[in-house]
Amino acid sequence: MQLGSIVSSLKAPAAETLQELSRFSALWNQDPEEQVRAFLQSEPSLTEFSSQICFYSTLEEQISELPALRLVGPIxxxxxxxxLSLAQECRLWKRAFGAALNRQASAGMSDMLSFMDGLTKRLQRPITDLEDVRGAMAALREVREAEVRMDASIGPVEESFALLQKHELLFSDGNAERVDGLAYGWKNLSALVLQNQNTLVKIGPGMKADLLAAAQSFQGCVQRFCADYDRRGPGVDGVDPAEANERLQSFQAEFDQLWRKYTTYSGGEELFGLTINEYPELQRIRRELSLLSKLYSLHTAVTGSVAGYYDILWADLNIEKINAELQEFQNRIRKLPKALKEWQAFKDLKKSIDDFTETCPLLHLMANKAMLRRHWTRLSDLTSHSFQVESESFCLRNIMEAPLLKHKEDVEDVCIGAMKERDIEAKLKDVVAEWSAQTLSFATFRTRGELLLRGAETAEKISMMEDSLMVLTSLLSNRYNAPFKPSIQLWVQKLSNTSEIIEKWLSVQNLWIYLEAVFVGGDIAKQLPQISGSGWTTVRYGRGSSRTSFRGRGPRSYGRMDGAYPVSGRRQAPIPHPNP
Known part of the structure; x- marks a missing residue:
């Protein structure tokens, strides 16, 4: 009880001690990296960085001033x-903000040093011609434009590294040492600018005179080039595309040299305040060369691709891939400027792509597996061109040399006919295969053995014959049946005769069943003893088999059998095949 009273009495002093330490709770309740990222999103200034770093430096001092021992009652x-732990956390927070400031200041310092190094190298070049004058003037202009920005940026960068130095936030990237050369480099660059300005003033009059003489000579060069271009340039009518492409390369190289001179001289005229000479013909040729370059670059790509298509073996032809590439070429030619569409080279290129694209459906039909030798022979007769399809070296070139588009409709008809003939052949083979394996089944009649055709099965086969005859009749009326017409007619005759024979067979069979009962038993058998005793004979159905049947005045067999019978025991006989 007394111990509980003592503990209760210590709660208030202990709470006061903890409350005194709660002002440092941000050190362990928050993550420094996350706080720094949130701080950088507000694009802080150097003053705000300084405030943060100083805050944690002050906090570290306050932690160091805390008493090492605390007495709470008897404890x-x-x-x-x-x-020690709180001071370490303080240093971590301070270093996190210092690292962010170091990265920001280092990036600005690197940009400024790179800018100064580039301009220094350009301004150190000796000035010997107008091109050098233009370069020096451009560099001087850049220095003038950047002067205010550099003066406003060098100070904050130096202050940033000074702040890091003050709070002993040192980093091993070497930027703290480089900052000392920032102001010195800018001072040297300013001196170099003054030196170049004096040089330009000194050599200005001589350069101006040289410029006027060079411009006068340049005008003559431009006139000769324009006249030569109009006379034998790549855009002259009637020039072969391959030769036009060569001319384009030649004139483009010559034009590039003239254009560099034009840029130099016009820049010099601007520098010295002279009237800038315009060369409208040179500008026109520049536009034309740009358009022709687009046209003939596409022409070269198309020509190369088509040449590659021609060398593809016929057996390896991939029409879908060629179609996709041609579609891409068509899309590119549609995107060419409208000014090109009146040029003959554009029309020829478009026609080449369109013709090949139009030929692709024909190639797709001709590559069908249904195309046989007789079809290629017909194509040869139509186009007066030989197709050696069986050759291992037969390639697309051998196809494209034929006038396919001239006989487009006839070629399509032959290819479509080949596919139709393949369908006809497949259906005919199905009919032949179906009826080459059919057999007739016999049923036992009383004690006389297997004498009778089974009615249900035979009726089903007659129905199947009618279906097959309908298929054959449709094939017979198809205009593409010429290669198979004799076979179709033969099987129409076979199935028609067989169906008729079986129907008569069943009729005779039914009549025989009725008469057998009449003549074998009863009063008629007694009254006609001679007939009943001698009216039976044996009819042979096949090799080594015989059946007993009634001998009438008609023929002794029900139909002539073709060939050997299928092995089916003595219970089946093949469907009779009539004589053709």
Whole structure:
């Protein structure tokens, strides 16, 4: 009880001690990296960085001033380790903000040093001609434009590294040492600018005179080039595309040299305040060369691709891939400027792509597996061109040399006919295969053995014959049946005769069943003893088999059998095949 009273009495002093330490709770409740990222999103200034770093430096001092021992009633608290941990956390926070400031200041310093190094190299070049004058003037102009920005940026960068130095935030990237050369480099660049300005003033009059003489000579060069271009340039009518492409390369190289001179001289005229000479013909040729370059670059790509198509073996032809590439070429030619569409080279290129694209459906039909030798022979007769399809070296070139588009409709008809003939052949083979394996089944009649055709099965086969005859009749009326017409007619005759024979067979069979009962038993058998005793004979159905049947005045067999019968025991006989 007394111990509980003592503990209760210590709660208030202990709470006061903890409350005093709660002002440092941000050190362990928050993550420094996350806080720095949130801080950078507000694009802080150097003053705000300084405020943050100073805050944690002050906090570190406050932690160091905390007493090492604390007495709470009879209990003595040792806070030395707590102070060390809090001070370490403070340094981590301060270093996180210092690293962010170091990265920001280093990036700005690197940009400025790179800018100064580039301009220094350009301004150190000796000035010997107008091109050098233009380069020096451009560099001087850039220095003038950047002067205010550099003066406003060098100070904050130096202050940033000074702030890091003050709070002993050192980094091993070497930027703290480089900052000393920032102001010195800018000072040297300013001196170099003044030197170049004096040089330009000194050599200006001589350069101006040289410029006027060079411009006068340049005008003559431009006139000769324009006249030569109009007389034998790549855009002259009637020039072969391959030769036009060569001329384009030649004139483009010559034009590039003239254009560099034009840029130099016009820049010099602007520098010295002279009237800038315009060369409208040179500008026109520049536009034309640009358009022709687009046209003939596409022409070269198309020509190369088509030449590659021609060398593809017929057996390896991939029409879908060629179609996709041609579609891409068509899309590119549609995107060419409208000014090109009146040029003959454009029309020829478009026609080449369109003709090949139009030929692709024909190639797709001709590559069908249904195309046989007789079809290629017909194509040869139509186009007066030989197609050696069986050759291993037969390639697309051998196809494209034929006038396919001239006989487009006839070629399509032959290819479509080949596919139709393949369908006809497949259906005919199905009919032949179906009826080459059919057999007739016999049923036992009383004690006389297997004498009778089974009615249900035979009726089903007659129905199947009618279906097959309908298929054959449709094939017979198809205009593409010429290669198979004799076979179709033969099987129409076979199935028609067989169906008729079986129907008569069943009729005779039914009549025989009725008469057998009449003549074998009863009063008629007694009254006609001679007939009943001698009216039976044996009819042979096949090799080594015989059946007993009634001998009438008609023929002794029900139909002539073709060939050997299928092995089916003595219970089946093949469907009779009539004589053709």
């Amino acid at each position: 003595l608290f040792d806070s030395e380790q707590l102070k």
